[in-house]
Amino acid sequence: MENLATDIELGAQNRWKDQRAELSAEVSTEDLCSSLGRNVSDKAIRLPILPGSLDSVNDSNPSHFRKALPPFHHEKKSYTSWQTIWLAYQTLGVVYGDIATSPLYLFSSITLKEPNENDYLGILSLVFWSITLITLIKFVFVVLYADDHGEGGNLALYSLICQHGKFTPNPADGCSRPNSELRLTFIDKLGQNTIRSKIINFLETSVASKNFLVVIAAFGISLLLGDGVLTPAISVISAIDGIRTGTPSASLSKSVVILVSAGILVALFALQRFGTRHVSFLFSPIMVAWLITTPLIGLYNIATNYPGVLKALSPHYIWIYFNKNGRHGWISLGGTILAVTGTEAMFADLGHFSRASIQLAFALIVYPSSILTYAGQAAYLIKHPQDQPTAFYKFIPHAVYWPMFAISTLAAIVASQALITASYSLVRQAMELNYFPRVKFIHTAADQEGQIYSPEVNYSLMAACLIVVFGFGGGSQIANAYGVALIWVMIITTVLVTLVMIVVWRTSLFLAFSFFGCFMLIEGVYLSAIMVKFKEGGWLPFAISVFLGFIMLTWHYGKQKSLEYEMKNQVSHDKLELAISLSGPQRAPGLCFFFTDFRNGISVPPILCHYIQTVRSVHQIVVLMTIRHSPQQTVPVDERFMIGSLGYKGFYFCTAQFGYTDKIDLRDDFVSEVFSHLKAYIGSSECTFMDNKLLTPTESEADQVAEVLSGNPMMNPSFSRTSSINAEDPLFLEMGSQSTGPTYILGKVTLKPSKRIRWVARFILGSVYTFLEKNCRSITSPWDIPTSKFVEVGMFYEI
Numbered sequence: 001m002e003n004l005a006t007d008i009e010l011g012a013q014n015r016w017k018d019q020r021a022e023l024s025a026e027v028s029t030e031d032l033c034s035s036l037g038r039n040v041s042d043k044a045i046r047l048p049i050l051p052g053s054l055d056s057v058n059d060s061n062p063s064h065f066r067k068a069l070p071p072f073h074h075e076k077k078s079y080t081s082w083q084t085i086w087l088a089y090q091t092l093g094v095v096y097g098d099i100a101t102s103p104l105y106l107f108s109s110i111t112l113k114e115p116n117e118n119d120y121l122g123i124l125s126l127v128f129w130s131i132t133l134i135t136l137i138k139f140v141f142v143v144l145y146a147d148d149h150g151e152g153g154n155l156a157l158y159s160l161i162c163q164h165g166k167f168t169p170n171p172a173d174g175c176s177r178p179n180s181e182l183r184l185t186f187i188d189k190l191g192q193n194t195i196r197s198k199i200i201n202f203l204e205t206s207v208a209s210k211n212f213l214v215v216i217a218a219f220g221i222s223l224l225l226g227d228g229v230l231t232p233a234i235s236v237i238s239a240i241d242g243i244r245t246g247t248p249s250a251s252l253s254k255s256v257v258i259l260v261s262a263g264i265l266v267a268l269f270a271l272q273r274f275g276t277r278h279v280s281f282l283f284s285p286i287m288v289a290w291l292i293t294t295p296l297i298g299l300y301n302i303a304t305n306y307p308g309v310l311k312a313l314s315p316h317y318i319w320i321y322f323n324k325n326g327r328h329g330w331i332s333l334g335g336t337i338l339a340v341t342g343t344e345a346m347f348a349d350l351g352h353f354s355r356a357s358i359q360l361a362f363a364l365i366v367y368p369s370s371i372l373t374y375a376g377q378a379a380y381l382i383k384h385p386q387d388q389p390t391a392f393y394k395f396i397p398h399a400v401y402w403p404m405f406a407i408s409t410l411a412a413i414v415a416s417q418a419l420i421t422a423s424y425s426l427v428r429q430a431m432e433l434n435y436f437p438r439v440k441f442i443h444t445a446a447d448q449e450g451q452i453y454s455p456e457v458n459y460s461l462m463a464a465c466l467i468v469v470f471g472f473g474g475g476s477q478i479a480n481a482y483g484v485a486l487i488w489v490m491i492i493t494t495v496l497v498t499l500v501m502i503v504v505w506r507t508s509l510f511l512a513f514s515f516f517g518c519f520m521l522i523e524g525v526y527l528s529a530i531m532v533k534f535k536e537g538g539w540l541p542f543a544i545s546v547f548l549g550f551i552m553l554t555w556h557y558g559k560q561k562s563l564e565y566e567m568k569n570q571v572s573h574d575k576l577e578l579a580i581s582l583s584g585p586q587r588a589p590g591l592c593f594f595f596t597d598f599r600n601g602i603s604v605p606p607i608l609c610h611y612i613q614t615v616r617s618v619h620q621i622v623v624l625m626t627i628r629h630s631p632q633q634t635v636p637v638d639e640r641f642m643i644g645s646l647g648y649k650g651f652y653f654c655t656a657q658f659g660y661t662d663k664i665d666l667r668d669d670f671v672s673e674v675f676s677h678l679k680a681y682i683g684s685s686e687c688t689f690m691d692n693k694l695l696t697p698t699e700s701e702a703d704q705v706a707e708v709l710s711g712n713p714m715m716n717p718s719f720s721r722t723s724s725i726n727a728e729d730p731l732f733l734e735m736g737s738q739s740t741g742p743t744y745i746l747g748k749v750t751l752k753p754s755k756r757i758r759w760v761a762r763f764i765l766g767s768v769y770t771f772l773e774k775n776c777r778s779i780t781s782p783w784d785i786p787t788s789k790f791v792e793v794g795m796f797y798e799i
Contacts, residue, residue, distance in 0.1 A: 079354055079356070079357075084354065084356045084357050084360060085357075085360070087353045087354055087357035088356075088357040088358075088360040088361040088365075089280075089284055089288075089361075090276075090277065090280035090281075090284055090353065090357075091280075091349075091353050091357055091358055091361045092280075092283075092284045092287040092288060092291065092361055092365065092366075093279065093280040093281075093282070093283030093284030093285075093286065093287050093414060093417065094276055094279065094280045094283065094284075094349065094352065094353075094417050094418060094421050095342075095345060095346055095349045095352075095353070095358060095361070095418050095421075096287065096342065096346075096361060096362065096366045096418070097235075097283065097287060097342070097411065097414040097415040097416070097417050097418050098231060098235070098341055098342025098345060098415045098416070098417075098418045098419065099135065099339075099340065099341060099342030099343060099345075099346070099366065099370070099418075100287060100290065100291060100342075100366050100369065100370060100411070100415075101235070101290070101408075101411050101412055101414075101415040102338050102339050102340075102341055102342070102370070103294065103370065103373045103374055103377060103392060104238060104392050104408060104411075104412055105238055105338065105392070106127065106335060106336070106338045106339055106374070107123070107335075107377055107378075107381060107388055107391035107392070108388060108389050108390060108391050108392070109334075109335040109338060110123060110332045110335035110336070110388075111332070112325070112328075112332070112388070113328065115381075115385045115388065116385075117306075117382050118317065118320050118321065118324065119321060119324070119325070120312075120378045120381050120382050120385075121309070121311070121312040121317045121320075121321075121378065121382075122312070122317045122318055122320055122321020122322075122324075122329075123321065123332075123336060123378065124309065124312040124317075124374055124375060124378040125312045125313065125314065125315060125317040125318045125321070126318055126321070126333070126336045126339075127336055127339040127374050128312065128313055128371060128374070129315060129318070130336060130337070130339050130340055130522075131339055131340060131367065131370065131371070133518075133519075133522060134340050134343060134490065134519070134522065134523075135340050135343045135346075135362070135367075136362070136363070136367060138494075138519055139343055139346055139347060140346075140358075140359050140362055140363065141359075142497065142515070143347050143493060143497055144346075144347060144350065144355050144358060144359065145355070146160060146496075146497050146500045146504075147160075147350055147355065148160040148163075150350065150351055150354075150449075150450060151350060151351040151425065151429060151450065152347040152348050152349070152350030152351060152425070153220075153221065153224070153347060153348040153350075153422070153425060153426050153429055154216075154217050154220030154221055154224070154489070154492055154493060154496060155217055155218075155220075155221050155426065155429040155430055155433060155435065156350075156429055157217070157493070157496035157497060157499075157500060158213060158214075158217035158433075158496060159429070159433060160500060160504060161213070161496065161499050161500060161503055161504065164503050164504050165200060165203065165204055165503060166204045167203055167204060167209075167210055167213060168210060168213075168214070195509055196502060196506075196509060199502060200502070200503060203499075203503075213496075213499075214553075214556075215549075215553070216492050216495065216496070217492075217496070218430075218435060218549050218552045218553055218556070219488075219492065219545060219549050220488075220489050220492040220493070220496075221426050221429075221430055221435075221548075221552065222544070222545035222546070222547075222548035222549040222552065223485040223488050223489050223492075223541060223545045224344060224345075224348060224419070224422065224423075224426055224485070224489055225423055225426060225427070225544070225545075225548050226485050226540075226541040226542075226544030226545045226548065227344070227419055227485040227486060227489070227541060228419040228420060228422065228423040228461055229461060229464040229465055229468060229544055230468065230481055230482055230485070230540070230541060230544075231341075231342075231415070231416050231418070231419045231420075231482070232265055232268065232269075232416030232419075232420060232461070232465045233261075233265070233416075233465045233468045233469050234482050235412050235413065235415040235416040236261045236264050236265055236268070236412070236413055236416065236469075237257065237258075237261045237469065238412050239261075239264075239408075239409045239410075239412030239413050240257045240260050240261050240264070240409075241257050258469060258470065261469055262466055262469055262470070264413060265462060265465050265466060265469065266462065266466075268413065268416065268417075268420075269420070269458055269459065269461065269462035269465075272420060272453055272458050273442075273453060273455070273458070274444070275444025275445060275451060275453055276352050276421055276444060276445065276448075276451040276453075277444065277445050277448075277451060278444075279417065279421075283414045283417055286407070286410045286411055286414050287411060287414060289407050289411075290407055290408070290411040291365055291366065291369040292369075293400075293403075293404060293407060294369065294372075294373040294376075294404075295368065295369045295372035295373055295376075297373070297376055297395065297396060297397065297400070297404065298372040298373045298374070298375055298376025298377070298379075299372060299376065300376070300397065301376035301377070301379045301380045301395050302372075302375055302376055302379045305379040305380050305382065305383045305384075306378075306379035306380075306382045306383060307379075309375050309378050309379040309382070310375060312375070312378065330528075330529055331529055331532055332529075333525065333526055333529035333530070334483065334529050334530045334532065334533055337483050337486065337487060337526050337529075337530060338482070338483060339370075339374070340486070341482070341483060341486055342415070342418050342419075343486075343490070344486060344489045344490060344493070345418035345419045345421075345422045346358060346362070346418075347493070348419075348422035348425055348426055349418060349421055349422045349425065350425075350450075351425045351449075351450030352421060352425065352448065352450045352451050352452075353448075353450075376395060377391050377392065377395050380394070380395035381395075392408070393405070393408075420458075420461065423457055423461060424441070424452050424453060424454050424457055424458075425450065425452065427439060427454060427457050428441055428452060428454070430552060433556075434555065434556055434559040434560075435552045435553075435555060435556045436551070436552055436555060437551070437555055437772045437773075437775075437776035437777075438776045438777045438778070438779060438781075439454050439456040439457060439776070439777055440454060440455055440456060440777055440781065440782070441453070441454050442454070442455075443660045443661060446633060446661050447633065449632065449633065449660055456777070464544070468540070472537075472540075481533075481537040481538055481539075481540040481541050483530055484530050484531070484533070484534070484538040484540075484541050484542070485541035485542075485545065487523055487526050487527045487530055488527070490519075490523050491520065491523050491524070491527065494515075494516060494519045494520055494523060495516075497515070498512055498513075498515060498516040501515065550768075551772065554764055554768050554769050554772065555769065555772055557764060557765070557769070558751060558764075558765055558769035558772075558773070561751060561765060561797075561799050562749055562751060562797060565606075565797045565798075565799065566605060566606060566797075569606045570604065570606070571604040571605070571606060571608065571609045573647065575609060576604055576608075576609060576646075576648070576651075577648070579609045579612040579613050580612060580618055580648070582612075582613065582616065583612055583613075583615075583616045583617055583618045586617075587617075587618050587619065587620045587650070588617050588618065588619045588620065589619070589620060590619055590620060590621070590741075590742060590743065591619060591620070591621045591623065591671075591742040591743070592619035592621065592622045592623065592742065592743045592745060593623050593625045593666075593674075593742055593743070593744050593745065594608055594611075594622060594623065594624050594625065594745045594747070595624075595625050595626070595627070595744070595745065595746045595747070595779075595780075596608070596624050596625070596626060596747065604624070604646065605624075605747060606795070606797075607747035607749065607793060607795045608624070608747070610793075610795045611745070611747070611793045611795075618650075619650075619743065620650055621650050621652070621678070622650060622651050622652070623652050623653065623654050623674065623678070624646070624651075624652070624653040624654070625653075625654050625655075625656065626653070626654070626655045626656070627656055627658065627664065627783070628655055628656065628657045628658070629657075629658060629660070630657045630658065630659050630660075632659045632660070633659050633660060633661050634659035634661055634662050635657045635658055635659045635662060637673060639657070640656055640657050640658070640673070641654055641655070641656055641657075641673065641674065641677045642654065642655040642657075643677050643678060643680075643681045644681075645681075652678065652681070654674060654677070654678075656670075656674075663784065664782055664783045664784060665784040666744065666783055666784060666785050667784060667785075667786060671741070671742055741786065741789055742789065743789055743791065744785050744786070744789050744790045744791065745790075745791045745792075745793055746779075746780060746790070746791070746792050746793070747792075747793050747794075747795065748792050748793065748794045748795070749794075749795055749796075749797055750770065750773075750794060750795070750796050750797070751765050751766070751769060751770065751796075751797050751799050752766070752796040752797065752798050752799065753765045753766045753798075753799050754798050754799060757799065761799075765799055
């Protein structure tokens with residue numbers, strides 16, 4: 001299996017190198033335009049420059065293209081051996097709290113009638129093979145390699161698939177791969193008659209298959225977030241309830257357990273604002289103590305109670321177990337699945353750490369520690385079957401009972417951390433792919449882009465956990481719900497990883513289908529056993545996931561309809577020219593930043609034309625500004641801006657890129673940098689304007705822009721696409737003494753469903769989506785903008 005993982009990694013690296021080589025050899029200027037989402041059919045729209053123009057790039061020098069392309073994705077960060085070991089230590093307190101503490105309640109959650117030696121050997125065999133096959137082989141050696149630029153989770157898998165083909169219902173979605181890049185992949189080189197090409201062609205042409213991928217990806221994320229609500233609740237309640245179980249003299253009532261659990265949950269979520277690194281600094285020592293002491297106690301029990309217990313590693317004890325217990329043994333699978341709870345968080349937390357650190361921590365520490373702990377409990381129960389309801393606390397030797405009791409209580413509280421941390425990454429992925437409303441994210445580590453924290457997500461999870469704790473009273477229904485979401489997420493992961501193997505990795509179809517068949521069979525059996533508990537609390541994660549999935553799909557549907565409207569109503573040059581001409585001969589002095597988004601391929605948004613037609617005024621210099629968040633620590637100032645011309649004098653576009661530690665300050669320094677880049681661009685030979693043909697700007701045009709950018713705004717009394725400014729104009733001399741800062745304009749779109757669409761769509765777009773749009777965080781919230789110069793312009797999109 002290690003060889004398989006190595007082959008996958010090396011194959012991915014070699015294919016990437018091959019594709020980069022093909023890109024260098026085959027890419028053209030038009031392909032670059034397409035990959036940047038620009039419309040190149042109209043020559044009046046020019047490519048951006050960084051800081052020069054792409055038109056000046058020499059085709060014979062491929063390195064220029066790489067410099068010109070904006071860094072949409074960051075290169076994977078490499079770590080030294082010591083850094084990997086340190087990250088592996090940190091994962092113990094964040095990633096592995098859940099899966100490592102499953103021995104606390106696994107055996108006690110299984111009910112057996114007159115259990116004997118073979119029953120406990122069968123359960124241990126089930127636990128061993130479940131952890132080995134699902135966690136170690138599937139996730140550690142396969143799934144962790146299916147990351148999307150260092151991020152994990154079902155949406156990352158979906159995004160990775162969509163980057164290698166047209167698998168989204170809307171081809172303009174952000175995760176789709178441009179046509180120019182599709183031809184550089186292996187897809188078109190496989191031939192059209194192979195089974196692989198037929199599978200890919202079906203996925204790309206079938207609307208049902210595209211919608212299926214969208215729904216299962218959103219459903220998987222919703223289930224994981226629902227598990228993020230249940231895991232802290234059951235972990236903390238189990239820890240506090242363990243005090244009552246382990247110390248009968250404590251005489252804690254159920255209401256006290258609930259109140260104490262609620263208080264600990266509040267404190268736990270309050271700690272999250274300090275970031276992954278500080279939380280792991282606090283929690284990792286607890287988990288290290290747990291992972292060292294529990295296997296030692298397990299070895300002690302093996303030696304003193306049943307030295308031959310490790311013979312349960314033979315899978316034939318599973319057959320003996322099911323043969324004896326029949327349907328009751330099948331139902332007990334709902335308990336043994338707890339051995340792999342937290343596995344899904346391992347992949348979702350990938351962005352906070354590194355693949356190697358997660359693999360190292362599990363393979364060398366968590367895996368052997370857990371197996372020895374389970375084996376020790378099984379050895380103890382073979383001699384003391386009457387103690388199964390409190391198996392963990394009973395198998396602890398009396399001499400170390402109280403220290404272990406304290407460690408186990410703290411470890412149970414830490415168990416909830418894995419999915420809390422994963423929730424931040426999952427929501428950010430969904431937000432970036434337009435599947436979740438905007439929320440605030442804070443990077444808590446300067447050298448780790450994936451270590452993030454969201455106040456809205458954090459306190460929403462806390463509120464949901466408290467509702468579950470008080471609403472269900474800490475009863476068995478929470479325990480029954482626990483694990484239902486897990487197995488569904490695993491099944492969805494199996495489906496998506498199989499597609500990654502076929503579409504992205506080009507794994508042999510035999511291996512891909514073997515992977516799918518093997519794990520779908522295992523997880524399907526577990527699912528059939530767990531769904532028996534659906535009426536007894538298993539419905540809870542489904543209710544949570546349906547609610548979250550509805551929000552995600554509604555938000556995505558609204559964004560999709562908005563994008564479709566913009567694609568359908570793109571502003572042509574004639575329409576823009578008409579709007580400008582109707583604004584009158586006078587142009588407002590100074591500079592205007594009109595915020596928009598070029599990533600969707602919309603050159604001129606409809607709202608700009610709507611603004612000009614409504615206000616009937618145009619600034620001397622209009623810059624369509626796109627703020628892009630780059631997944632790197634900081635973007636050097638000389639690489640931050642990409643400037644281009646819309647083909648009309650005074651109309652330009654600019655993309656400003658910021659790293660995750662950069663403050664988005666749009667005041668003086670930002671304006672000065674944009675000024676300098678505009679000056680350089682206007683004075684270059686690449687800046688062209690349209691008047692039935694491409695024209696080189698006149699000297700007066702460059703002078704005009706230079707004057708405006710230097711803080712001396714002018715009026716243009718006779719604007720046309722090719723006119724120049726008379727510097728001797730009295731009105732110009734009058735305005736030249738004034739100094740005004742730029743105006744910041746943000747277009748705000750409201751969807752207005754028409755009566756032509758179905759009532760369900762009208763309700764979703766007109767009520768639900770509008771409510772989410774009005775109450776989510778504004779896109780400008782992280783920006784530092786002078787409020788006195790900021791204007792919001794609204795427009796209705798009739799859908």
